Amino acid sequence: MSHEYVKGYVKGQPAKPAHEGHHVMPLKTYLAVFGALMVLTVVTVLVSQAGLGSASLAVAMLVALIKAGFVVGYFMHLKYDVRFYSFVFFSTILFVGIFFLMTFADINTRDAMSAEWGNKRMKLDAQANVPPKPKKIEARSSGAGEIKAPEPAGAK
């Protein structure tokens, strides 16, 4: 866990840390990254309309992760900056992962040990509930074309 800055200090003389030289990236790189982000945005939209079903979420998240990688790596200079910033960033993601994983470890295993109820109680409840009636919304939104009436939740 030694740190650059202290190393630069050794003989009592504060020296500029080796890695903190200012890295100026060429304009071309920025434009290329922007292009890639635009392409990926189009991909996300197209994928969502391709009707991939349950895989849709995974694909959307994958594309978003790639986009995030470009933003973090190039726009935020993480690829060229002091390594410790990457450590901070990825540790943060790790702790977000712990938060998600452990919470879902509970949510997804509720009643898993009860054969009678199985693991589906919450989901069954969700389906049993009738969502608010669509026609009331229609009545309100008849004037505005772009707002579609919601389908009943159980209808799929």
Place this chain on the structure above:
Amino acid sequence: MATTTVEGHGHDDHHDEKSFWTAKRGLWSWLSTVDHKRIGIMYLVGTMAAFGVAGVLAVLFRIELMTPEIDFFVDGALAGTAEGWAAGKELYNKMFTLHGALMVFVFIVPAVPAALGNFFLPLMLGAKDVAFPRLNLASLYIWITGTVILLFAILMGQLDTGWTFYTPYSSSGTGPVILATVGIFVLGFSSILTGVNFVVTVHKMRAPGMTWNRMPLFIWALYATAVIQVLATPVLAITLMLLLVESLFKIGIFNPEYGGDPVLFQHFFWFYSHPAVYIMILPGFGIVSELIAVHSKKHIFGYKAIALSSVSIAIISFLVWGHHMFVSGQSEFASALFSFLTFAVAVPTAIKVFSWVATLYKGSISWNTPMMYGLIFLFTFTIGGLTGVFLGALSVDVHFHDSYFVVAHFHYVMMGGTVIALLGGLHHWWPKMFGRMYNEKAGLVGAFIVFVGFNLTFFSQFMLGSQGMPRRYAEYLPEFQSYHVASSIGSFILAVGLFWTLFYLVHAIFKGKKAGPNPWGGVSLEWATASPPIEHNFHDTPHVDASPYNFPEIDPDMVEGHH
């Protein structure tokens, strides 16, 4: 001095330079200061005031709990009526909520890091200040704002959710709960700012030669604490925000009435609040490392093990939050997983305790007040920690959950751990902060009273809990009365001990003997500057070339005539 070589002149040549107390004068110089020492002192005054208020509340409801019925909290005219009974119960609920919320969010979370930490972190690192002094001042004002909002919420009306704000009770509440949530939300930001500041300070502001392995263990503990503050507190912020929206709009994330999952709130809440327990205790560990090493004049045993165990406690603390939820309706799988992971916390904690005990072995122990508090800590914290292992065991916790056993356990850890360490730290650093010595005999008497009072108060509660007395009840069955009376008497003794301590410490500021720069013969950097420190901490940037625990050979001459 073994550790430091101050370049140029020794500090004795600088008698003219004023201490941070007198360098600038006037109220405005305090309110607008960016000096970490003054901010630390203001935090100290504020947190101690909160401790006092919350402590007095505790004594009041301990008086109420001396009898099985509600009587002390009932207005004389209403005694015996149903109305009086309900009012007394409400008052009791409000009081323990205020006690818990003040102690946790206003006192113990900021007490050690923001008060002692602020004062000593830059001094011990050999820095002129923390990395972001203005942010530091901002965190103080945010802390004051949050405290005022929280107090206002509680005084304004019926806030009786306990400090945990569990849904659905909290989200169906009105005014006071919402306001209190806002108050704690604000307090959280103060904590985050302190955390960010400390992480960066430890990374970037160390004096030349102060490598990671030459940092005092108090700094390591503060660093681990700051990491938790940074990683956990934002989740508290968002949890409270969701709770706020839930109470205002009934959107149905947490409240089962609207299709939400109340256990989810507990996940969110404990993702912060379990690591927060370590925000409270880790700085205490750090203080004890200093107390034990300095007052036995011996290189601390297992320096690296203690340092890294602080960091590993910080990390493991994020993996165990579900042990607060064994009876909440959490899945059996998750409970078993969390129970298993909880035992892992015991390992780094035990490494610390064993290392402290091993440090004492063949040390030159001074039987003074700081050392006494260090020893009390070893005794009470070990009880608190071990009962924590009981409670981490799934099968045991199902029975002890929400009983006085849990109350006793966390008071042994928070009070017997953090507060005892804080008291030890105050005595240890009082001469540094104020330049005056307290009366050693008065200190030992105070430590004895606190020790007796504390154990009587809370050991009785272990007995109560193991016999089935549930927590947070204003009334109880008559068979519990003897332990309740013992506990209440203990709390009175404890209060006497604490007021006694307050008295002689404040007395010392005005009448105490002048303390030299290094009354204990410590070798970490804070002892290398004047007492009280000058405004810029050091005349010249100190250079470090050895461990902060390299005490000179145990030799009375060296200790006495240190310079």
Place this chain on the structure above:
Amino acid sequence: MSTTVESQSHAHGDGHHDHPEYLQHHFDNPAQQESAAKLGMWVFLATEILMFSGLFLAYFIVRSQYPEMVLSAHEQLDWKLGSVNTVVLIFSSLTMALAVRAVQLNNRKQASLMLIITILCACAFMVIKYIEYSSKIEHGLLPGIAYAEHTIVEGTHYAQEGWWGGPQLFFGIYFMMTGLHGLHVVIGIGLLVWLLVKNNRGRFSSEYFTPVENVGLYWHLVDLIWIFLFPLLYLVK
């Protein structure tokens, strides 16, 4: 307060007589100040990520509990406006990065231009957000008890059975996520204007541009969060 700091740094020189104006008194040299500020920013970004993570987790849980509701309710959002906003925000991220680059190259005029474009994009984002919000409000597609269902049909109580897991839950999450994100955009606009003013006064150069860099990091994080919000709220099937 800044005057005290400056007077202190003059009164208490510690051997470095070449103190630049921007160097605060408690740092030894500009490199230390810069690396402290940047580390501080990254640690702050960590807190931001964890704060948003709570909302994302809430979203995923609501989605896993009430999948059909989320699918049908999200149809109410206009993915076209969402896509336009994505492009606007990513473009503003590009111009922000170019602003940092211009400062690094001592090109003050270009830096100002890039900052202005970034600010305009941010404003455009908020205008589009305003259009979206007002259409939601108009149709009563609001969180919780504000949802149309409650306001239209008298006597329907939110605690009734049919209320469970309805679209009001989705819109609750939607407004919280986009609202908190929008708040960050507004704060970002303020910071960008501050940068612009300072840049016009010539405070930044290739020697000292930490504030530009740090606001840039913040701005990219705002972009980063939107990159996840967009497919989760507007697109998912």
